[in-house]
Amino acid sequence: MTAPHLLYLAWGFPPSRAGGVYRALATVNAFAAAGWDVTVVTADRDTFQRFTGADHSLEARVDPRVDVVRIPFSWPAQDADVRTYSLLRVALPPLWSRLRRRLDQVRFPEASYGPWRRPLTAAARAVHARKPVDLTIATANPHVTFAAALGLHRAAGVPFVMDYRDAWRLDVFTGSTTAGPGSRVGRWERRLVSAAREVWFVNDPIRAWHAEQYPAAADRMHVVANGWDPGLLERVPRRAAEGPVRFAYLGTVTPKVPLAELLEGWRTAVSDGRVPAGSTLTIGGHLGYFAVPQGRLADLVRESADAGVSYVGAVPKAEVGAFYESADVLVLALGSGRYVTSGKVYEYVAAGRPVVAVHDPQNATTSVLADHPLVARAERIDGPAVADALAEGARMARTVDPAVEARVEALADSYRRDHQLEPRVAALREAVGR
């Protein structure tokens, strides 16, 4: 019996440091480990170096049996090379931007990424021509990867999986619909979902929303939670903190993260002594979605330096374990919304430290931490409530109870990413009959 051939379509793939990359990495590695031949089609390295930031340590994490095909990606709106600018762009930037957005969406209704549909579809077909593909997995965002998977499905009958991660028509922060069912996006989504073999989401609230929208496809929709990667994170037992407590936050600080409230709460808890004098809050990760720190967020962090807050920049995945190890308490600050999930929460559980949860209780992440015995939850997202939670976190850091640690370890084991992917890998192997 020959190995089945998986084609994996993703814009963000190592060395990109964007959040979804770890899911992509784990998915292709899981299929390779299960005996599949895996070909990835993604953007070229230069794309990530210029636009999202690159973490080169991640490339070494790709299973050597995985074949990676890189194709160019053009992003005129983000292009900072003034030599490439037209007279129109220099003279009338708003008009140029408006026209650019329209042009982007001629072939696919997705600003910036729409033009990638044609080269991506061509690359997918070239892979299939070279070596027949048994299954395509396309991962968002961007959602243009879905169009290429559908293209190969229509041209050659290759079944495909849509790995949404989050959502396209649903704003996971506000819960509002960003495009109606009759819109161009809505029509595309209906075509894609009706043709897909499976549709994956990161949490059940998002899956349920889509199941309601597309009831005929509900039984093909699955939750594949993010989980944490045992190969990337070594679990180190914690010791009881004495004296100052080391708090740490790791993750991309997007403008949705309640950073101002977190820092206000931190100042309060430090100044009134509920967090011991000399305690520190270390923030690691990117400030903003892109490679260079977003100014307002950087200013907020800088202004709190006198209260023991420091920013250490992006932490390469290979050094994440050491970052957690150097903390007594982890701070999980997230944007609001019942559909919001976090990739980092699984790592936080795996790290085994007490967690200060600074997010909307309606947030989907709450269910991940429901059985965690060392969680200090902020009752509200404001300075005083955050201060209370930080104080509770400091208290938890003072003791280590073996029975509690064992519960945390069991919870962490259940959230390993390979355990999340295993059922789907097995089901798809059976489905392709190879």
Added chain:
Amino acid sequence: MSPVTDAPGTDVVLVVADPRTSDDVVRAHTQSLADAGGRVRLVDLRAAAPREATGRPLPVRAARAVSAGWLASRGVRGADRASIDRADLVVAGDRFAIPTVWRARRRNRAGALVNGIPAAVGVLTRRQEEHP
């Protein structure tokens, strides 16, 4: 033109032209470029650009904003122009500076011309990686 940093490194010209760009912002931009390995010179055209017509109808404000950048680019004097033409990297520090940087593309064929400090820092970082 005023020399801002004298440390050895890549010759960088930072152009600012928006009257709303504060001195603090200019200092922060200059420091970022110097930290990334640039020997920075400043071309300050803020006095040459007219202030935006606040309170006027949108089309009027838009037209003024467009013309402000072009007017500022005309304010480049001999010594400034020579530095722009010779620089390894010319950076538009604000939106009004883009026409000035763009107009340098024919006279400065070897240097990098970029929009924004993040991109400029990226160019300098890559150069340092390539030529440590």
